[in-house]
Amino acid sequence: MEFRVRILHISQSMDPRWGGPPKITACIASSQAAIGHEVSIAARAEQGREDSIKALLGTIPGMDKVAMELLEPVSPLREILSYKAGDGLEELVRSSDVVHIHNVWDPFNIPAAKLARKHSKPHYILLNGMLDPWCMNEKRLKKNILMKLRWREFLDGATALHCGNRDEIELIKPLGLTAPREMIPNGVFPDEIAPPTEDAGFFKDHPELADLKIMLFMSRLHHKKGLDHLAESFAIFARDNDDVHLVVAGPEEGSGDDFRARISRHGIDHRVHMVGPVYGPQKWQLLHASECFVLTSHQEGFSVAITEALGCSLPCLVSSGCHYPEVQEAGAGRVTSLDHQEIASAMHEIFQDESTRQEMARAANDLVMSRFTWPKVAEQTVAIYEKALGPEGATGN
Secondary structure, three states, X not given: OOEOOEEEXXXXXXXXXXXXXXXXXXXXXXXXXXXXXXXXXXXXXXXXXXXXXHHHHHOOOOHHHEEEEEEOOOOHHHHHHHOOOOOOHHXXXXXXXXXXXXXXOOOOHHHHHHHHHHOOOOEEEEOOXXXXXXXXXXXXXXXXXXXXXXXXXXXXXXXXEEEOOHXXXXXXXXXXXXXXXXXXXXXXXXXXXXXXXXXXXXXXXXXXXXXXXXXXXEOOEOXXXXXXXXXXXXXXXXXXXXXXXXXXXXXEOOXXXXXXXXXXXXXXXXXXXXXXXXXXXXXXXXXXXXXXXXXXOOOOOOOHHXXXXXHOOOOEEEEHHHOOOHHHHOOOEEEEOOOHHHHHHHHHHHHOOHHHHHHHHHHHHHHHHHHOEHHHHHHHHHHHHHHHHOOOOOOEO
């Protein structure tokens, strides 16, 4: 009998304004559907955001095989206290074999887990780095109250906690959670990261960047992403390296003005280019045209941005808070602390020698293709479902 399973993913939102989690949800779901499983996503309906959601889902290969169930929202307080999450969720849970919940803190997830337990469905919680000590210290009082109110029960009741990397498994130990852990990374689609065969128009929109040697930051402009450290480090690097330009691509989330002020104070405005968010084919064109990717975050779960950059054969310079030690272990770049001189030295090391950079580029692509593709991720998720369900516990043919 072929093992075949009905999978329900639970996501607070599929709107790309929430960063990586909506895309991760869609990519896992579509990859599971591509290998023959029956997959649905239940998320809140968000009035006025339909076009943004449609645009995101349109970039994910195979989403036509995934059923999207948008549920009318109810108040967060009702979700927490009465375990209600909108009409239709209970039937979706009841008719599934397994429930995969994405993210930790959204009240929408509480009734989903309650219903999974009610109907004896194995359910997994993808943490997305949200229980990392750095994240737990953000809005600490609120999170401590939530843990006592409902969330410890929610987390301990899971069949397993889905961790993105080995650091995450270690970092959540002080919380004393009792659910088992499973480590499964994020990935990329191999076809998605292939060099573009057509001009996507990025450099027509930004002709001033054509033919420049680019160091690329591509992420949200949020204080978590360490743009202050990036500005100070690049200023040190730029003193002795006059041919490398920093391109900052991503939506504004509160840190753009501070970053601009730092760059201006150092007098390197002409070396730094802020282009706003870049999506679709233009994103891939920019990635492939860059020489290096940099992300000096305070904290990441399993960064899709880093994985995409590696897949596009970019040497990566990332902070230890990104929890991506494979970058240095594989010879695909450098992992540093947030010390500005250390980051600047790593920038210099990557750019001082073309042959070294090319070796890192090859290692970067090899790392992703061998370990971090969405089809491989789909197989790993289904393997943990099978451990809980057994071959007789799922639909078969």
